[in-house]
Amino acid sequence: MNNIPPVVKNLIIINVLFLLATWILQTRNVDLVEFFGMHYPGSEKFRLHQIITHMFMHGGLFHLFFNMFALWMFGRVLESVWGSRRFMIYYFVTGLGAVALHMFVSHLEISAIQNSIEAFRNTPSPELLDQFVKKNLPNASVQVRDFINTWYDNPASSAYAAEGLSLMERILRLKMDIPTVGASGAVFGVLLAFGVLFPNTQLMLLFPPIPIKAKYFVIGYGLIELYLGFSRPGSNVAHFAHLGGMLFGYLLIKYWNKTTKHFY
Numbered sequence: 001m002n003n004i005p006p007v008v009k010n011l012i013i014i015n016v017l018f019l020l021a022t023w024i025l026q027t028r029n030v031d032l033v034e035f036f037g038m039h040y041p042g043s044e045k046f047r048l049h050q051i052i053t054h055m056f057m058h059g060g061l062f063h064l065f066f067n068m069f070a071l072w073m074f075g076r077v078l079e080s081v082w083g084s085r086r087f088m089i090y091y092f093v094t095g096l097g098a099v100a101l102h103m104f105v106s107h108l109e110i111s112a113i114q115n116s117i118e119a120f121r122n123t124p125s126p127e128l129l130d131q132f133v134k135k136n137l138p139n140a141s142v143q144v145r146d147f148i149n150t151w152y153d154n155p156a157s158s159a160y161a162a163e164g165l166s167l168m169e170r171i172l173r174l175k176m177d178i179p180t181v182g183a184s185g186a187v188f189g190v191l192l193a194f195g196v197l198f199p200n201t202q203l204m205l206l207f208p209p210i211p212i213k214a215k216y217f218v219i220g221y222g223l224i225e226l227y228l229g230f231s232r233p234g235s236n237v238a239h240f241a242h243l244g245g246m247l248f249g250y251l252l253i254k255y256w257n258k259t260t261k262h263f264y
Helices: 006-026 032-036 050-056 061-082 084-122 126-136 142-152 158-176 184-197 214-231 239-259
Strands: 202-204 211-213
Touching: 006 032, 006 050, 006 061, 006 084, 032 050, 050 084, 061 084, 061 184, 084 126, 084 158, 084 184, 084 239, 126 142, 126 158, 142 158, 184 214, 184 239, 202 214, 211 214, 214 239
Parallel strands: none
Antiparallel strands: 202 211
16 A cells, blocks of 8 residues: 555545444445435535535445456556646545536436426326336336226226326336445546547456557446447446546546646
């Protein structure tokens, strides 16, 4: 730890402490993820501090380990080159950029859900509810599926329509209340910066165990995240947050290149 630059070292320590506190307080029925995780601004659980604190929360040991390992591996090099102040600015700008893009994509998804609910409110039908549930709750319970199938037998029922509307509103609240946690957005920004500064550095992949230049590794990772972001919009991984970290990192590096004589 003595050989790790101060910002990277303190970021790792803070992230580890947050996970330990999460585990300890869980035994006392205190959910730190709900309090510190980033919620959609329209959610009742949203708090302003979550814009920052979500970057120090993680979903488990492996989530924390891979993020901190990447931060240690690439971040210590960047901090040694840039200096602590510039690295810290870069880290938080990419982390904030990541959550900004993620919230923008979430806004588009939630707005589409709200429009579907409004259309259902005007002309309720089991067909509309069925389509809504398949799109927004693919792993619906047996009770939900049975309810929809029963409504098909009596499509004019106002009671079923009211219950269907209530179900859709619960799904909307569920989507809005999902917390986003992790330093992944900032870490992807760090990865992008390493690829820009040291494009020809050879990295050794684990699977498959082959060498690859940093620039190709970054480009490949970015393309994978872009594909997964569009092909799996409802997954538990915030792919657009990863892309946001890389995007804002690239923009910040370009800005620094134009406004300073020496990039590092």
